[in-house]
Amino acid sequence: xxxxxxxxxxxxxxxxxxxxxGVLRPAVHYVEGRTLLLHRxxxxxxxxxxxxxxxxxGVHERICQMLVxxxxxxxxxxPAVRKRNQLRKTHLIKICKLVAQSKLSEGKHExxxxxxxxxxxxxxxxxxxxxxxxxxxxxxxxxANMGLGNLAVVAELLSQAEWxxxxxxxxxxxxxxxxxxxxxHYHTSVGNLEIAxxxxxxxxxxxxxxxxxxxxxxxxxxxxIADVFARQGRTAIVHSLYSEVAxxxxxxxxxxxxxxxxxxxxxVSFYEKAQRVEMEEMLRxxxxxxxxxxxxxxxxxxxxxxxLAMLWFINGDLHKAQDFGSTALQAxxxxxxxxxxxxxxxxxxxxxxxxxxxxxGSD
Amino acid sequence: FRNTPKQYMCVEMLQDGYHRSFxxxxxxxSFDLEQRANAPPRSxxxxxxxxxxxxxxLETIRLHLCRAEKAERDGSWTIVCEERLHLGRxxxxxxxIWLSFHFYHSCADRVxxxxxxxxxxxxxxxAELYRQQGDLVEARDxxxxxxxxxxxxxxxxxxxxPLRLWGCRELGEIYSLLGEAYLAAQEYDTATMLLQLxxxxxxxxxxxxxxxxxxxFREGMGLQSSGDHQxxxxxxxxxxxxxxxxxxxxxxxxxxxxxxxxxxxxxxxxECIKMxxxxxxxxxxxxxxERLADISxxxxxxxxxxxxxxxxxxxxxxxxxxxxxAREVVLQHKAQVKLxxxxxHSLIKSYNSEMETPSLTSVKRLVDWKETRGHxxxx
Numbered sequence: 001x002x003x004x005x006x007x008x009x010x011x012x013x014x015x016x017x018x019x020x021x022g023v024l025r026p027a028v029h030y031v032e033g034r035t036l037l038l039h040r041x042x043x044x045x046x047x048x049x050x051x052x053x054x055x056x057x058g059v060h061e062r063i064c065q066m067l068v069x070x071x072x073x074x075x076x077x078x079p080a081v082r083k084r085n086q087l088r089k090t091h092l093i094k095i096c097k098l099v100a101q102s103k104l105s106e107g108k109h110e111x112x113x114x115x116x117x118x119x120x121x122x123x124x125x126x127x128x129x130x131x132x133x134x135x136x137x138x139x140x141x142x143x144a145n146m147g148l149g150n151l152a153v154v155a156e157l158l159s160q161a162e163w164x165x166x167x168x169x170x171x172x173x174x175x176x177x178x179x180x181x182x183x184x185h186y187h188t189s190v191g192n193l194e195i196a197x198x199x200x201x202x203x204x205x206x207x208x209x210x211x212x213x214x215x216x217x218x219x220x221x222x223x224x225i226a227d228v229f230a231r232q233g234r235t236a237i238v239h240s241l242y243s244e245v246a247x248x249x250x251x252x253x254x255x256x257x258x259x260x261x262x263x264x265x266x267x268v269s270f271y272e273k274a275q276r277v278e279m280e281e282m283l284r285x286x287x288x289x290x291x292x293x294x295x296x297x298x299x300x301x302x303x304x305x306x307x308l309a310m311l312w313f314i315n316g317d318l319h320k321a322q323d324f325g326s327t328a329l330q331a332x333x334x335x336x337x338x339x340x341x342x343x344x345x346x347x348x349x350x351x352x353x354x355x356x357x358x359x360x361g362s363d
Numbered sequence: 364f365r366n367t368p369k370q371y372m373c374v375e376m377l378q379d380g381y382h383r384s385f386x387x388x389x390x391x392x393s394f395d396l397e398q399r400a401n402a403p404p405r406s407x408x409x410x411x412x413x414x415x416x417x418x419x420x421l422e423t424i425r426l427h428l429c430r431a432e433k434a435e436r437d438g439s440w441t442i443v444c445e446e447r448l449h450l451g452r453x454x455x456x457x458x459x460i461w462l463s464f465h466f467y468h469s470c471a472d473r474v475x476x477x478x479x480x481x482x483x484x485x486x487x488x489x490a491e492l493y494r495q496q497g498d499l500v501e502a503r504d505x506x507x508x509x510x511x512x513x514x515x516x517x518x519x520x521x522x523x524x525p526l527r528l529w530g531c532r533e534l535g536e537i538y539s540l541l542g543e544a545y546l547a548a549q550e551y552d553t554a555t556m557l558l559q560l561x562x563x564x565x566x567x568x569x570x571x572x573x574x575x576x577x578x579x580f581r582e583g584m585g586l587q588s589s590g591d592h593q594x595x596x597x598x599x600x601x602x603x604x605x606x607x608x609x610x611x612x613x614x615x616x617x618x619x620x621x622x623x624x625x626x627x628x629x630x631x632x633x634e635c636i637k638m639x640x641x642x643x644x645x646x647x648x649x650x651x652x653e654r655l656a657d658i659s660x661x662x663x664x665x666x667x668x669x670x671x672x673x674x675x676x677x678x679x680x681x682x683x684x685x686x687x688x689a690r691e692v693v694l695q696h697k698a699q700v701k702l703x704x705x706x707x708h709s710l711i712k713s714y715n716s717e718m719e720t721p722s723l724t725s726v727k728r729l730v731d732w733k734e735t736r737g738h739x740x741x742x
Contacts, residue, residue: 201377208389237380
């Protein structure tokens with residue numbers, strides 16, 4: 001039973017369990033079984049991750065304790081205990097959500113699945129079935145399944161979520177935005193492009209309402225909807241959208257570059273890193289698209305390549321920074337007196353000077 | 364999903380690929396909400412529904428912004444400007460002026476196409492709006508720039524007239540108003556120069572005699588204030604001609620009054636009185652009671668100055684009656700005070716000597732008079 005649980009409360013829970021065993025004999029096996037199953041789930045959550053952060057172990061501990069204490073105190077009528085239970089469940093939901101989201105952003109859909117399942121289960125436990133609080137959990141699970149290609153499951157989950165939202169139109173912009181984005185993804189995968197457009201449009205609208213017109217959520221929304229237009233072959237619109245995306249990130253990256261130069265190598269948050277990975281992927285897609293066009297827009301190519309150069313420079317990969325930098329320079333020189341030529345040249349100079357510097361601790 | 368008009372319109376725009384139009388509309392809507400949040404309670408702004416709830420306006424914005432975006436992608440700058448000009452003209456409600464400003468500026472300030480005909484027209488509209496809002500400095504700047512563009516472009520307006528004439532008229536109005544402002548600040552030189560420019564522009568703008576007449580009148584007032592009565596009267600006489608031609612009685616009356624004032628300043632009281640009486644007759648025949656009250660008051664004062672109390676009181680009484688008819692309380696009170704003052708003075712006059720000599724007989728006489736006087740109706 002609770003064998004993996006070490007830590008200060010471990011023996012207490014075991015004690016309690018033994019008490020319960022005495023009282024609720026028939027329920028014992030059920031409780032045991034459930035505890036074991038959930039325990040295994042928790043273990044699998046942590047087993048394949050790259051544990052750079054030491055507190056994953058701590059998280060494991062906490063989840064353990066929580067799960068055991070939740071399951072074992074299930075039938076207590078003391079309101080104070082019940083309240084504590086609820087708080088623990090809410091906390092558990094949050095943790096599972098975070099884990100699932102981080103797995104998704106790393107593309108580890110299988111692992112995200114477990115966390116998302118746990119999240120949904122606990123949510124149903126806490127709030128009851130078919131309530132609006134389940135919507136974020138539904139969306140998370142749908143996203144995980146989408147990555148694994150289980151489209152039928154996705155359809156089912158999303159329609160549950162849609163139904164919940166329909167019944168509660170007062171739901172905040174943030175959840176509506178997430179739902180529409182998932183629906184957009186789904187419909188794109190199954191080829192319902194017009195419906196996908198509708199959902200991504202709503203996604204962008206709610207992202208603006210919630211996070212503002214200039215937010216990264218909105219910019220990502222533009223990128224996603226551009227993909228649908230691309231599948232429809234509406235190149236002019238795609239080009240226009242990509243221009244806007246590139247412009248927005250140019251501003252963002254410029255300020256990032258400035259702060260980077262002022263405080264070299266301040267630690268980057270996990271979230272920021274994930275964002276940058278996303279940004280890099282999106283920029284690559286855009287660059288590829290633009291370079292394939294029969295009538296190349298040199299200004300836009302310069303912009304995108306410059307963005308990528310800045311991004312790799314901030315990430316510390318000087319080789320790639322130089323690569324993209326020269327692409328950018330080539331493109332910008334095609335336009336007389338282009339405003340980007342100077343900044344690009346400056347960046348390239350910086351890259352060069354850093355490359356010729358002896359690296360600390362290298363040959 | 365039951366959508367608000369705002370959501371519906373935004374989603375429509377995005378679905379069709381018009382993301383820049385969406386950005387612009389969204390920004391406008393956010394600004395509108397901000398304004399409403401900052402408005403004091405019960406302000407007129409809050410009496411109207413928010414922009415996001417007005418379907419027709421949103422639809423119009425959507426239509427023209429999307430057309431503009433499409434034209435932008437195709438590189439047709441003139442169409443972009445046309446669409447934006449149209450939007451500027453569409454918003455006429457006083458609460459929507461900020462939208463007109465936004466669209467006119469977005470048209471006129473463009474780098475590509477900012478010197479096109481539509482952009483020039485937008486700039487004229489801006490000059491007009493700024494003038495109406497009282498920002499004469501901005502108005503002047505925009506009008507002058509637009510005039511230059513119109514002259515360079517040589518375009519015609521919808522009635523086949525050169526576009527630059529609109530500029531002349533607009534600038535004329537602006538210069539005159541600026542001139543009046545300087546006049547009020549007693550900077551006579553600048554005022555005179557601006558008022559002259561105003562008249563010149565009004566004539567060049569052509570056609571509208573009433574605009575010309577008004578400009579000349581203002582110019583005349585400026586000259587009068589700075590003391591050049593001869594030049595002022597010359598202009599006022601021209602005004603009389605123009606207003607006569609236009610059969611503008613109010614214009615005539617104010618011109619006569621202005622001439623009279625100049626004549627008075629030059630000491631020509633007889634002519635002055637003649638002018639004012641002419642004006643008074645005109646007021647009588649056209650039933651301009653308020654003007655009549657005003658003119659009569661002036662006449663009364665002048666007669667009082669030249670020591671003709673009877674005539675003076677006659678006109679004060681006339682003024683009082685006219686003011687009552689016109690329900691002009693201020694004039695009414697003025698006339699009453701003047702009337703009382705003058706009558707009292709003329710009454711006392713015959714007893715002046717009594718008041719000055721401190722003797723028993725004088726006092727007795729005065730007391731007698733007081734007791735027997737009653738409410739004499741002096742004539």
